[in-house]
Amino acid sequence: xxxxxxxxxxxxxxxxxxxxxxxxxxxxxxxxxxxxxxxxxxxxxxxxxxxxxxxxxxxxxxxxxxxxxxxxxxxxxxxxxxxxxxxxxxxxxxxxxxxxxxxxxxxxxxxxxxxxxxxxxxxxxxxxxxxxxxxxxxxxxxxxx
Amino acid sequence: xxxxxxxxxxxxxxxxxxxxxxxxxxxxxxxxxxxxxxxxxxxxxxxxxxxxxxxxxxxxxxxxxxxxxxxxxxxxxxxxxxxxxxxxxxxxxxxxxxxxxxxxxxxxxxxxxxxxxxxxxxxxxxxxxxxxxxxxxxxxxxxxxxxxxxxxxxxxxxxxxxxxxxxxxxxxxxxxxxxxxxxxxxxxxxxxxxxxxxxxxxxxxxxxxxxxxxxxxxxxxxxxxxxxxxxxxxxxxxxxxxxxxxxxxxxxxxxxxxxxxxxxxxxxxxxxxxxxxxxxxxxxxxxxxxxxxxxxx
Numbered sequence: 001x002x003x004x005x006x007x008x009x010x011x012x013x014x015x016x017x018x019x020x021x022x023x024x025x026x027x028x029x030x031x032x033x034x035x036x037x038x039x040x041x042x043x044x045x046x047x048x049x050x051x052x053x054x055x056x057x058x059x060x061x062x063x064x065x066x067x068x069x070x071x072x073x074x075x076x077x078x079x080x081x082x083x084x085x086x087x088x089x090x091x092x093x094x095x096x097x098x099x100x101x102x103x104x105x106x107x108x109x110x111x112x113x114x115x116x117x118x119x120x121x122x123x124x125x126x127x128x129x130x131x132x133x134x135x136x137x138x139x140x141x142x143x144x145x
Numbered sequence: 146x147x148x149x150x151x152x153x154x155x156x157x158x159x160x161x162x163x164x165x166x167x168x169x170x171x172x173x174x175x176x177x178x179x180x181x182x183x184x185x186x187x188x189x190x191x192x193x194x195x196x197x198x199x200x201x202x203x204x205x206x207x208x209x210x211x212x213x214x215x216x217x218x219x220x221x222x223x224x225x226x227x228x229x230x231x232x233x234x235x236x237x238x239x240x241x242x243x244x245x246x247x248x249x250x251x252x253x254x255x256x257x258x259x260x261x262x263x264x265x266x267x268x269x270x271x272x273x274x275x276x277x278x279x280x281x282x283x284x285x286x287x288x289x290x291x292x293x294x295x296x297x298x299x300x301x302x303x304x305x306x307x308x309x310x311x312x313x314x315x316x317x318x319x320x321x322x323x324x325x326x327x328x329x330x331x332x333x334x335x336x337x338x339x340x341x342x343x344x345x346x347x348x349x350x351x352x353x354x355x356x357x358x359x360x361x362x363x364x365x366x367x368x369x370x371x372x373x374x375x376x377x378x379x380x381x382x383x384x385x386x387x388x389x390x391x392x393x394x395x396x397x398x399x400x401x402x403x404x405x406x407x408x409x410x411x412x413x414x415x416x417x418x419x420x421x422x423x424x425x426x427x428x429x430x431x432x433x434x435x436x437x438x439x440x441x442x
Binding site: 117118133140145 | 146232234235237285289291296312
């Protein structure tokens with residue numbers, strides 16, 4: 001799939017035009033994604049709140065559940081598996097950094113390698129997590145390196 | 146990788162290493178015999194040392210004992226990669242693996258009478274350490290380059306503290322200048338030491354110092370000038386322990402080669418910087434035209 005972005009200051013709102021050779025599965029999936037933006041629900045202390053993916057720092061597995069840590073430091077439980085989130089979220093923004101964690105790459109402020117070979121990721125607000133070296137290749141692929 | 150997966154991988158590699166260790170040790174003996182002049186008594190090919198055969202009473206028993214120790218050594222060497230599969234504690238794991246391999250190697254050498262003098266044992270241990278240091282340094286530089294590329298592509302700060310860039314280069318220099326000469330001396334000819342007299346001081350040392358300094362200077366702006374004097378200083382222990390004062394030229398060779406390499410690295414970095422800047426300027430100059438095109442479309 002080729003992506004071509006044309007900026008037009010005359011437009012008042014975002015216009016998405018899709019050129020396709022026919023009605024393919026890829027086209028259907030893309031249309032579904034555009035028409036229905038990802039809705040996430042976070043559960044915490046018996047209540048449920050809608051979560052904006054852009055406000056989420058990371059999704060991680062803990063006690064056989066998936067948690068979402070938001071910008072304000074709150075932790076919610078998400079009733080989706082990590083692989084399901086990985087499929088639904090924007091793959092260029094949410095990167096799998098280890099077997100049990102997906103990180104919002106737009107919220108990463110620093111990436112460090114220690115002398116012992118550990119890769120540390122610092123997120124907005126100072127939250128820290130680690131990248132598995134096995135996932136470095138995949139991260140590079142997604143980032144187009 | 147989980148603990149179980151690492152354990153499985155360890156045993157898989159250990160099993161693979163056993164036949165390789167046996168083949169390697171017996172190959173060393175066969176080749177050693179083939180190039181020994183005069184040929185051993187009766188022209189037979191010995192697969193164990195004469196001393197070992199005498200100590201065990203029969204060459205067959207000695208060969209069997211050596212078979213077992215060689216297999217164990219092969220298993221130890223073949224699992225050296227496993228600590229790099231661990232997510233945490235890689236350095237500690239690799240260090241522990243070196244100690245275990247060194248212990249197996251020393252015990253095998255002692256039981257199989259591989260070392261006629263203790264210096265040869267020490268030199269081979271030094272060579273083993275050199276391999277581990279080289280492996281670690283190369284891996285670290287690879288990881289560093291990956292992280293740097295990811296940072297650059299993500300728009301993060303690409304600057305690394307200078308000591309972090311310098312450390313793997315210093316480790317490599319220490320390995321090449323402190324451990325390689327004694328290891329070469331071990332396998333060098335007694336009558337005309339080509340390896341330690343020609344190959345190391347006139348080829349390996351200057352080339353290593355030149356290229357490592359070139360790579361370092363291309364990455365470090367201000368700190369690379371500390372590298373040439375360190376390269377020169379690192380030659381001194383071997384000059385006085387293995388050679389004598391007449392080999393002091395090695396310090397100059399190392400220092401000057403590193404200095405020239407460093408200057409070349411700086412020039413290359415500047416040229417690359419200019420090219421990148423020119424490319425950025427061109428990109429900026431072309432951008433309004435592209436926007437203009439899309440507006441027209």
